[in-house]
Amino acid sequence: MPKHPNDRLQGTLDLLILKTLARGGPQHGYAIAQRIHHITEDSLRIEEGSLYPALQRMTADKWLRAQWGTTDTGRKARVYTITPVGRRQLDEEERRWLNLSEAIGKALRFA
Amino acid sequence: MSTLRRLWNVVCRARLDDEVRQEVETHLALIEDEERARGLSDRDARQRARSRFGNPLSHREQALDAVIAVWLDTFWQDVTFAVRQLLRRPGFAVSVVLLLAIGIGLNAGIFTVINSVVLRALPLPDPDRLVIITERTGLFETPTSWPDFLDLRQRNRVLESSAAFSGSDFVFRAGGDARNVKGSSVTPEYFSTLGVAPIAGRVFDPSESETGRAVALLREDFWRAALDADPAIVGKTIAVNGHAVDVIGILPSWFRFPADDNVIWMPLMPRGQQADRGWHAFSMVGRVRSRVTLSQAQNNLDSAMQELAREFPDKNAGRHAAVRGLQEGSLNGAVRDRLVVLQVAALVLCLMAIANVSSLLLARYSTRRLEFSIRDALGASRVRQMRQHMTESLVLTAVGCLTAVGFAWSAVRFLVWLYGPHMPRAAEISPDWQLVGIVSAGALGVAFILGLVTALHQRAGNRETSIRESHRATGNPRAVLTRQILVVSQVVCAVVLLSVTGEVLRSFWSLLHVDIGIDRTHVLTMQVNLPTARYRAGADIGNFFERVTDSVRSLPGVTNAAAINMLPIAEWGFNGNVNVEGLPPQQRGFFAEYRWVTPEYFRTMGVLLTRGRPFLPEEIAGKRRAAIINETMARRLWGEQDPLGAHVRFLSPEWITVVGVVRDVRQTGVTVPPSAEIFLPANAYTSSFSKWSLVVRSPVSTESLLSLIRRTVQGADQEAAIDRVKTMDDVVVASLSNQRIVTTLLVSFGILALALAALGVYSLVAYSAAVRTPELAIRAALGSTPAALVGLVGRQGLALITIGLVVGSAATFPIGAALATSVFGISRIDVSVFIGVVTVLLLTGGLATLVPAARAARIDPLSALRQD
Numbered sequence: 001m002p003k004h005p006n007d008r009l010q011g012t013l014d015l016l017i018l019k020t021l022a023r024g025g026p027q028h029g030y031a032i033a034q035r036i037h038h039i040t041e042d043s044l045r046i047e048e049g050s051l052y053p054a055l056q057r058m059t060a061d062k063w064l065r066a067q068w069g070t071t072d073t074g075r076k077a078r079v080y081t082i083t084p085v086g087r088r089q090l091d092e093e094e095r096r097w098l099n100l101s102e103a104i105g106k107a108l109r110f111a
Numbered sequence: 112m113s114t115l116r117r118l119w120n121v122v123c124r125a126r127l128d129d130e131v132r133q134e135v136e137t138h139l140a141l142i143e144d145e146e147r148a149r150g151l152s153d154r155d156a157r158q159r160a161r162s163r164f165g166n167p168l169s170h171r172e173q174a175l176d177a178v179i180a181v182w183l184d185t186f187w188q189d190v191t192f193a194v195r196q197l198l199r200r201p202g203f204a205v206s207v208v209l210l211l212a213i214g215i216g217l218n219a220g221i222f223t224v225i226n227s228v229v230l231r232a233l234p235l236p237d238p239d240r241l242v243i244i245t246e247r248t249g250l251f252e253t254p255t256s257w258p259d260f261l262d263l264r265q266r267n268r269v270l271e272s273s274a275a276f277s278g279s280d281f282v283f284r285a286g287g288d289a290r291n292v293k294g295s296s297v298t299p300e301y302f303s304t305l306g307v308a309p310i311a312g313r314v315f316d317p318s319e320s321e322t323g324r325a326v327a328l329l330r331e332d333f334w335r336a337a338l339d340a341d342p343a344i345v346g347k348t349i350a351v352n353g354h355a356v357d358v359i360g361i362l363p364s365w366f367r368f369p370a371d372d373n374v375i376w377m378p379l380m381p382r383g384q385q386a387d388r389g390w391h392a393f394s395m396v397g398r399v400r401s402r403v404t405l406s407q408a409q410n411n412l413d414s415a416m417q418e419l420a421r422e423f424p425d426k427n428a429g430r431h432a433a434v435r436g437l438q439e440g441s442l443n444g445a446v447r448d449r450l451v452v453l454q455v456a457a458l459v460l461c462l463m464a465i466a467n468v469s470s471l472l473l474a475r476y477s478t479r480r481l482e483f484s485i486r487d488a489l490g491a492s493r494v495r496q497m498r499q500h501m502t503e504s505l506v507l508t509a510v511g512c513l514t515a516v517g518f519a520w521s522a523v524r525f526l527v528w529l530y531g532p533h534m535p536r537a538a539e540i541s542p543d544w545q546l547v548g549i550v551s552a553g554a555l556g557v558a559f560i561l562g563l564v565t566a567l568h569q570r571a572g573n574r575e576t577s578i579r580e581s582h583r584a585t586g587n588p589r590a591v592l593t594r595q596i597l598v599v600s601q602v603v604c605a606v607v608l609l610s611v612t613g614e615v616l617r618s619f620w621s622l623l624h625v626d627i628g629i630d631r632t633h634v635l636t637m638q639v640n641l642p643t644a645r646y647r648a649g650a651d652i653g654n655f656f657e658r659v660t661d662s663v664r665s666l667p668g669v670t671n672a673a674a675i676n677m678l679p680i681a682e683w684g685f686n687g688n689v690n691v692e693g694l695p696p697q698q699r700g701f702f703a704e705y706r707w708v709t710p711e712y713f714r715t716m717g718v719l720l721t722r723g724r725p726f727l728p729e730e731i732a733g734k735r736r737a738a739i740i741n742e743t744m745a746r747r748l749w750g751e752q753d754p755l756g757a758h759v760r761f762l763s764p765e766w767i768t769v770v771g772v773v774r775d776v777r778q779t780g781v782t783v784p785p786s787a788e789i790f791l792p793a794n795a796y797t798s799s800f801s802k803w804s805l806v807v808r809s810p811v812s813t814e815s816l817l818s819l820i821r822r823t824v825q826g827a828d829q830e831a832a833i834d835r836v837k838t839m840d841d842v843v844v845a846s847l848s849n850q851r852i853v854t855t856l857l858v859s860f861g862i863l864a865l866a867l868a869a870l871g872v873y874s875l876v877a878y879s880a881a882v883r884t885p886e887l888a889i890r891a892a893l894g895s896t897p898a899a900l901v902g903l904v905g906r907q908g909l910a911l912i913t914i915g916l917v918v919g920s921a922a923t924f925p926i927g928a929a930l931a932t933s934v935f936g937i938s939r940i941d942v943s944v945f946i947g948v949v950t951v952l953l954l955t956g957g958l959a960t961l962v963p964a965a966r967a968a969r970i971d972p973l974s975a976l977r978q979d
Contacts, residue, residue: 029134030141047165048138050173052131057177060116073144077137078130 013054015097018090021082028077063089117180131174135167189502207468211511212518214464215553217457220522222549225450233438234365236306241437244395244412248429248702253391257381260395266415269408273397274301275379278369280802282642282832284350285337291640291834294375304398312345312360315378325356331364333374353642353830384797389426389687389762409434426688449853456608456860463604463867465557466597470871472561473594474878504561512554516547529852595911598871602915603922605868610923612861613944619854622847628776630717634808634839636678639824640832641801653793656803659827660709666819668811673712678804679776680846691748692758703744703787704778707796713773715808723755723771726792733794739771744787780846865955873959876908880967892972900968908960916949
């Protein structure tokens with residue numbers, strides 16, 4: 001399987017998607033993208049299309065469940081829900097991220 | 112995610128792709144809606160959506176790549192592309208597939224036969240420990256005699272158990288028809304020694320062979336076919352040889368010992384003369400104790416045999432024991448050697464086929480250079496291009512492989528059919544995974560070779576020049592050189608294969624015309640088997656045939672008729688030691704064949720009496736004992752002296768007077784030099800073996816005569832079974848059937864080799880003519896004659912053929928001689944054969960050159976140049 005060019009970035013995207021779904025409940029791809037833009041205040045500049053490889057992979061890994069539904073404007077869209085496996089994954093990723101940023105913060109303070 | 116899931120997703124690729132596309136479309140539409148709501152125009156909104164989303168196509172691809180097995184997907188794309196490419200040139204694809212199918216299939220087929228017949232163990236428990244024991248005197252190998260068998264069994268220390276058997280023909284009668292079936296008489300230990308158990312009933316117990324109760328075991332398939340699978344057959348009575356015989360058991364269909372067509376087993380009960388130490392009619396099979404080697408068994412049995420030679424010098428002087436493994440013994444050595452020759456020939460053919468396929472691939476590769484260069488220019492990696500080549504050759508070999516399996520199985524069936532009864536263990540040959548395995552292994556090898564050939568010509572040239580050049584299609588010089596080498600090697604293979612084939616054909620032809628001592632034209636032969644129940648004494652049998660031949664002789668259209676107990680060429684005679692009155696003891700063990708004949712035999716068969724006289728009436732009637740001997744016996748025993756009036760003795764204690772000498776007749780085969788032979792009048796017949804051969808000389812056609820003869824014979828005895836009706840010519844041909852089969856196959860291989868070589872030459876010349884079209888067109892425009900153009904194009908082909916012939920000639924003599932000597936006893940390849948082969952190759956190769964060259968020479972310069 002081709003690795004994303006930046007593992008850390010991929011991990012970050014996964015984390016953001018999982019967090020978004022855990023907080024905001026089932027959403028389709030567009031809504032997830034808007035939400036991420038919104039919470040990060042547009043500081044993370046990612047192409048919205050790059051959500052889809054991540055969504056596909058996480059669905060295949062059973063972190064998410066996908067169901068076809070319709071948007072408010074009546075378009076066909078796939079709605080993603082986080083699964084218990086996904087929640088566990090989220091907890092772990094979150095902890096890892098916090099540990100990492102704490103460690104880097106320390107390093108930056110004392111260097 | 113599991114690999115399995117990824118693999119499965121490759122299959123669902125279209126659906127997955129659809130779903131993602133739907134999602135992406137929605138997403139883009141939603142962004143557009145949002146941007147329009149902010150007041151952007153439709154066009155700007157669409158552009159904005161594109162920039163926020165990124166390249167939809169590449170995101171979609173990545174989304175799919177995240178969940179499917181990419182390598183397989185790429186491979187699948189390559190395969191579909193390769194298939195499309197091949198379908199665009201069906202002629203090319205079909206030729207390659209056929210060539211591969213022939214090359215691989217032929218080899219796999221022959222190997223399957225060799226494997227089942229030669230290599231696979233007999234379907235009996237511990238087959239390695241089973242041996243066949245025979246006796247040997249000088250050059251001759253004979254079965255054991257009954258007393259020898261009993262003594263060997265008792266005196267040896269190497270056999271766990273052993274049994275004697277003797278194959279024979281039985282007259283089986285169900286309903287009104289008497290017919291001849293193959294069976295054997297065996298001692299009770301036979302089945303336990305071989306390790307076979309009946310599927311119903313039981314085998315003989317020792318008392319049955321002593322009391323002589325008439326019982327029989329039948330083979331399962333015979334019981335099904337001839338007795339309608341009667342479920343209550345065990346305990347019922349059938350009619351065999353005019354006796355009522357109780358069926359006591361059924362043996363499984365796979366049990367085919369001693370012969371493939373053996374369907375009845377009865378107890379062996381040697382009586383009278385058959386139990387004589389000089390009567391060699393019983394084969395001996397033994398199971399060697401575990402951890403005893405074949406050579407230990409050989410030594411032990413031979414020393415037992417030599418003891419017997421000392422104790423019974425009259426009958427056993429000079430006799431040794433010969434021990435062979437059953438598998439080896441049951442296999443005709445000649446069949447094995449010839450199968451090996453066929454395999455070698457098939458391998459050569461396979462190489463030629465591969466050479467042809469490589470050549471075709473190279474030509475195709477050269478014409479597709481433009482395509483490859485463009486792909487290269489567009490950024491296809493070298494590895495990716497390589498993979499595409501490999502995939503194409505893989506697809507070709509895979510289809511070739513499937514065709515080859517079918518072809519191989521037909522080859523197997525054909526071989527079995529061709530060999531017929533001469534193929535031992537034919538019933539065990541069945542299609543199996545081994546066959547598929549061999550084909551796949553062969554195909555893998557072929558794919559590798561082909562991939563290598565193409566890979567070697569992956570050109571590392573400048574893109575621009577190759578794009579510019581390929582437009583002119585001058586041909587890749589390295590590929591052309593390789594193809595030239597391939598063509599030369601094909602011609603070399605063809606020379607060698609055709610020379611061996613030609614020599615085998617020539618020697619077969621001369622075998623057909625060997626003087627066997629019989630005037631064999633217009634002689635009809637048939638076997639007549641009498642029910643032993645009513646012909647207990649040998650003389651009864653002899654008298655019957657004297658009577659019958661008298662009546663047959665008086666039939667209209669019959670010139671002469673006679674009978675003999677063992678027809679020369681077709682059957683082994685009885686044989687044994689002959690004592691000659693007044694000869695020193697060391698010549699006591701003189702070995703000769705015995706045959707019994709009715710009085711007109713020599714005249715019917717055209718066997719010349721060179722000395723003495725025919726049998727006199729009182730000798731025919733048995734009032735005086737007389738014998739006629741052949742020239743070999745006269746020469747060996749008496750040299751220049753007159754054998755007439757000498758006295759000989761065998762089988763019985765009375766002396767017999769030699770009254771005549773006849774020309775040698777080849778007894779056991781066309782190629783086997785005649786051995787010493789004694790003929791006695793039919794009346795003196797002493798065996799209970801009731802099958803004789805009738806020989807009838809008549810210029811009338813076989814069919815009209817046969818029904819008359821049949822009526823006459825069955826008029827004399829309604830239960831006489833007539834079998835194997837053949838002209839004497841056919842008997843000779845049939846005796847050579849092994850040679851004939853191999854010769855036929857080799858000749859067809861030779862023709863195939865010729866065709867392959869011609870195809871190689873043809874395709875190369877046609878290709879280079881096509882490549883040189885512009886040049887030829889210019890030459891034609893400048894005034895070259897068609898003849899000059901033919902010469903220009905054809906020169907290359909002829910040069911290659913000549914080189915091939917020269918190299919081939921150098922290789923033929925050593926290779927051909929080695930191959931031929933080991934198998935056919937041919938010492939060298941005859942010069943006339945070689946000249947013939949060279950001529951045929953030159954003519955065929957010349958034609959293969961001339962046809963495309965002539966077509967190229969008919970070029971219309973205008974249209975050809977405009978095309979460019």
